[in-house]
Every structure is written in structure tokens, then in C-alpha cells.
Amino acid sequence: MENAIFEATLDQLTSGGYARLTMEGVAGAARTGKAALYRRWASKDELVIDALDATLPRPYDTPDLGSAHDELLQLIGAFTTAVTSRVGAALHALMAEIDQEQAEVFKGFIEDRVIGPTTATILEILRRGAERGDVRPGAATPLVADVIPAMLLYQAKIRGFQDLGPDFAARLVDEVLQPIIRA
Amino acid sequence: MENAIFEATLDQLTSGGYARLTMEGVAGAARTGKAALYRRWASKDELVIDALDATLPRPYDTPDLGSAHDELLQLIGAFTTAVTSRVGAALHALMAEIDQEQAEVFKGFIEDRVIGPTTATILEILRRGAERGDVRPGAATPLVADVIPAMLLYQAKIRGFQDLGPDFAARLVDEVLQPIIRA
Numbered sequence: 001m002e003n004a005i006f007e008a009t010l011d012q013l014t015s016g017g018y019a020r021l022t023m024e025g026v027a028g029a030a031r032t033g034k035a036a037l038y039r040r041w042a043s044k045d046e047l048v049i050d051a052l053d054a055t056l057p058r059p060y061d062t063p064d065l066g067s068a069h070d071e072l073l074q075l076i077g078a079f080t081t082a083v084t085s086r087v088g089a090a091l092h093a094l095m096a097e098i099d100q101e102q103a104e105v106f107k108g109f110i111e112d113r114v115i116g117p118t119t120a121t122i123l124e125i126l127r128r129g130a131e132r133g134d135v136r137p138g139a140a141t142p143l144v145a146d147v148i149p150a151m152l153l154y155q156a157k158i159r160g161f162q163d164l165g166p167d168f169a170a171r172l173v174d175e176v177l178q179p180i181i182r183a
Numbered sequence: 184m185e186n187a188i189f190e191a192t193l194d195q196l197t198s199g200g201y202a203r204l205t206m207e208g209v210a211g212a213a214r215t216g217k218a219a220l221y222r223r224w225a226s227k228d229e230l231v232i233d234a235l236d237a238t239l240p241r242p243y244d245t246p247d248l249g250s251a252h253d254e255l256l257q258l259i260g261a262f263t264t265a266v267t268s269r270v271g272a273a274l275h276a277l278m279a280e281i282d283q284e285q286a287e288v289f290k291g292f293i294e295d296r297v298i299g300p301t302t303a304t305i306l307e308i309l310r311r312g313a314e315r316g317d318v319r320p321g322a323a324t325p326l327v328a329d330v331i332p333a334m335l336l337y338q339a340k341i342r343g344f345q346d347l348g349p350d351f352a353a354r355l356v357d358e359v360l361q362p363i364i365r366a
Contacts, residue, residue: 111341115341136362139362141358143354143355143358143359144358144359146334146337146338146342147330147333147334147359149337149341150330150333150334150336150337150338151329151330151333153333153336153337153340153341154329154332154333154336154337155329155333157336157340158294158298158332158336159329171326172326175324175326175327176326176327176330176363179319179322179362179363179364180359180362180363181362
């Protein structure tokens with residue numbers, strides 16, 4: 001049931017945007033009652049955040065694969081898969097509205113839940129690589145770590161998600177990141 | 184007078200956003216009449232686009248300085264100066280709204296006037312450097328060229344313009360771009 005509610009929430013977000021999403025609409029699509037939804041989520045903000053949180057990749061999960069190249073490839077692959085799937089479309093619809101004043105809460109969520117952990121994980125991969133020896137020590141900087149989320153955001157906002165082909169993660173690692181980080 | 188009108192347009196955009204900008208407000212701030220504005224600009228869309236166009240940096244102006252490093256530094260410097268100035272604040276306010284359906288025209292303008300020429304200029308700098316010998320030939324790719332606008336957009340959207348310190352251009356070139364492009 002929770003899964004059906006989250007799927008309905010993301011679908012409503014994708015098709016109509018945040019402003020038009022309602023607890024009634026989600027309840028109907030998930031074949032449950034509005035009262036049941038309100039028992040768990042006090043507002044649609046909380047529901048949307050829980051639905052995104054449950055479906056977004058968890059950057060901290062990236063294990064030590066013995067190679068910074070492979071770890072970055074796995075991390076970027078997880079995000080490119082996510083942004084071209086249901087949660088990505090929902091997040092895209094939401095991000096179209098997050099500069100508006102009323103959506104500051106989502107900007108905070110995205111920074112805390114996506115940007116922050118992703119940047120921290122990338123820096124950890126770079127530092128582990130520098131210790132291991134497959135990353136140039138000077139390359140483990142916050143600005144270098146920003147390149148990955150920056151390129152993902154740019155592709156999403158400017159080039160359009162559809163251009164994130166299946167080889168995007170490999171091209172980003174080989175053309176852009178490896179030259180920066182290799183020892 | 185034209186300059187005063189453009190300044191008033193950017194100021195209105197910055198303080199109130201696109202939705203609240205009016206021809207009357209701009210005319211009043213520029214100490215001219217609404218009729219005079221309408222004689223030249225049929226709508227506020229056209230006025231905003233002309234005001235941005237007149238004040239944004241022109242990437243094509245980047246001359247051959249005999250060094251890809253210096254050319255990229257100059258190009259990025261021009262944009263970091265712009266985004267921390269009046270036109271940057273106005274563009275930031277506008278970009279907060281360009282995902283909305285009614286603002287597709289501005290997205291087209293930004294792509295045609297900013298993204299397109301900037302990417303083309305960066306690719307030209309990389310190709311010229313590859314011929315000259317100070318850029319690794321394999322580095323002159325569209326994905327590498329995307330790194331600069333991607334990092335500028337990311338700083339603007341996520342980190343906030345205020346974090347674009349005076350050394351941002353130098354750090355971006357030295358920490359990120361030079362390792363990718365050096366021969």
C-alpha cells in the first residue's frame with residue numbers, strides 16, 4: 001500500500017506538477033481513502049518528500065570497489081537511471097517550481113537529501129582513491145566533487161533528461177572525470 | 184534613455200520577478216512614458232529580452248590570446264562578473280520562473296543567446312588549443328565544453344551567486360579544466 005501511494009504521488013507530480021497534486025487525487029489513484037493518507041502525512045508536502053525520499057538513490061550505498069573509476073561510474077549510473085525513471089520525472093516537475101517562494105521546503109530537502117550526501121560521497125570516493133593511489137591527491141577538492149552533480153543538473157535543466165543516453169555515465173567518467181583525477 | 188530603460192527593466196526583474204514587472208513600472212523608474220516604451224517594444228517579453236541581450240557578456244568576443252588557459256579564464260571571468268552584477272541578479276530572478284509554461288520564450292532566448300554561443304566559443308577555444316598544442320586533442324569534446332556552463336549554472340542554482348568569489352574563475356580553470364585539457 002505504501003508503495004502504491006508513493007507511486008501515485010510521483011505520477012501526480014509528473015503529470016500535473018506540484019500545485020495540482022492533491023491528497024484526494026493520490027488517495028484515488030492508490031485506491032485508498034483520503035483519511036488514511038492524512039493519518040500518516042499531515043500535508044501533501046510531507047507525502048511528496050517521503051515519496052521522493054523512498055525512491056531516490058542512496059549515494060552513501062556506494063561501496064569500496066577498489067577503484068575510484070568504478071565507484072564514480074556506479075554512483076553516476078545510479079543517478080542517471082533515477083533521473084530517467086519515475087522519480088526523476090517527478091523531481092523534474094517539482095524542480096520546475098522550487099524557485100518559487102512556497103517551495104523553499106523542497107529546495108532544503110533536495111539539498112539535504114540529494115546534493116549534500118552525493119557531494120560527501122564523491123569527496124569520500126576521491127579521498128579513498130588518493131589514499132589507495134588511483135586518484136591524484138590534489139584532485140580531492142570540493143570543486144572537483146561539484147562537477148558530477150553540476151553535469152547532472154545541467155543535462156537535466158538544459159539538455160533535457162532524454163539526452164542522458166545509456167552511455168552518459170561512462171562518457172562523464174572517461175571524458176571529464178578520469179583526466180581530472182588520475183594519479 | 185535606452186540604457187535607463189534597460190537598467191529599470193533589470194531592477195524590476197530583480198526586485199519583483201517577471202510576473203510583477205510592468206511596462207508602467209519600468210517607464211516610471213526610467214522617467215519616461217508608457218507610450219514611448221510601447222512604440223519600441225510590443226510587449227514586456229520583448230523589453231526583457233532586449234535588456235538582457237544588451238547587458239549579457241558576448242562570448243564570441245573572446246580573442247585568441249595564444250593560450251587556452253588564458254582564454255578560458257577570460258571567458259569564465261566575464262560570466263562570473265556578469266552573474267554577480269545587475270544582469271545576473273535579473274537573470275536569476277527570471278530563471279526562477281522559466282520552467283513555467285508561459286516562459287518558454289525565455290528558455291529559448293537563454294539557450295540561443297547564452298548557452299549556444301558560450302558552448303560554441305568554448306569548443307572553438309579547445310579546438311584552437313589542440314591545433315596550437317596547449318590542449319590535448321581528445322579533450323575538445325562537447326561534453327568537456329559543457330563543464331563550464333554546467334559549473335556556472337550549478338553555482339548559481341545550488342551554491343548561490345554569492346559563493347562565486349573573485350577567485351572562482353581561476354579555481355575552475357586550475358582545479359577542473361586544466362587537468363582535463365592539458366596536452
